[in-house]
Amino acid sequence: MPLSDHEQRMLEQMERALYAEDPKFATTLEGSELRTYTRKRVYQSVAGFLLGIALLMVGLPVGQEWLSVVGFLIMLGCAAIGVTAWRRSPPPGEGQARPAAGGRARPQKQRRSMMNRIEQRWQRRRDERGD
16 A cells, blocks of 8 residues: 555655664665675676686686686686676665675565554554544
8 A cells, every 4th residue: 555645755754864863774774785785796706707717818828727727617606606696786776674694685575564564553543643
């Protein structure tokens, strides 16, 4: 059920108040730290992939086949890490909490259920007031 205009304005006011009161916490809830971490991880994997290509190309002409194999394995590992990080990154407009202690982000379903509970409480308060 979508929020009414009044409820939407109230929610925006609460968000602004949260940003004013505790910007670090608000940024954490927004998910920008997770995006920064993911972006950094992707850049590191690209750099590792390029290093693997360099090792592969240097190992062949020098006659060190083991160096080429190591370069290929580095390329393979970095590609897997980069693709995994890219897929796990949240969309820019979507707020998502920081990863939990285990390193995994909270599922979107939990976030929605939290918003549903907040909306239900808000609706109960409005009903109790008689608005």
